[in-house]
Amino acid sequence: MSEIVNANRIRNTIIAFAAIALSIAIFFGFQTQTGSVSLEAQAKESTPIEVAMKNGKPTLTEFYADWCTSCQAMAPELAQLKQKYGDSVNFVMLNVDNNKWLPEILRYRVDGIPHFVFIDDQGKAIAQTIGEQPPSVMEANLNALIDHETLPYAASTGQTSELKPTNNPTTDPRSHSSQLPHAEV
Template structure:
């Protein structure tokens, strides 16, 4: 061995370091294993199968999450979609007004809920064969969107026997038939036929603000409660 102490350098034959080959291989394998693979191996399971099962679980959760999100978005946007799509449809001949009326009816609160939640209410009675009902549907839907949260819109098919009592109570003998109720659930006026939407809108604004209705239909004193 040569030694240069003064220069701070020692030169000599390097020591031979021996490492067991099996240990080196085992260490290399352990470094390459992921946490999931180590757990699978410790439990005596096939590593590749566990990896595939894990990937499938991740994909399943992702798919279920997307489906749930789509369902929530669909419910939230369904009402807005109906109003906007068919309102535009009136101008651009897109959509079916009967489908719009049916959709509005399905989204309507029940009569019992409407007359007890301290909000003004519009009861609209229609029929599938009524041309005026179909022509007015997009405009009524637009009003429903504008007064959302302030006015209940309860849309009912006058040919449905489930509404027979309400048809008699509000003396519905023609459609479209609009019965406007105050926040107390009492009838304020009735408007029948293809009325201008400005008439309905002005009456609704008056109901919301607690003012006298500018447009009055039949004599409400004759109607029973």
């Protein structure tokens, strides 16, 4: 009988240690997840477009949406680029779901996201890229932007998320109505 009691104690001790280890792993897993780079946090820290157009620095403008998986995938890489180039380049983020940015959405013909517009230090748009871009491509373009050179990957298109039309296509310019030209997919 004492062997059964001892076996039960050993089993219960192992279960308790496993539960503690699992609880610790879950706790640290959630800590890592909340520490990741979010689009919302980056947008709050980005340079306002009004400031970027007047401060004499080149600008990288990103059109994004919180639901865009490509935008989410690029967020950590763009945060690193912002740390590296933030003194030389304005990083502007405009959420396509915010009607406030409708004039810019129309001006730059944003029809897929992420959509990046490279703007020189005089406020002139000189290149655009659409979709998920490798960090090396973004970095090469930023270096060229800073050096007043032709961007090597200005016409590149990566994986995109299409803008989703609302229920009323006649009043929403993002609906891709007949007034706005769009590319065939």
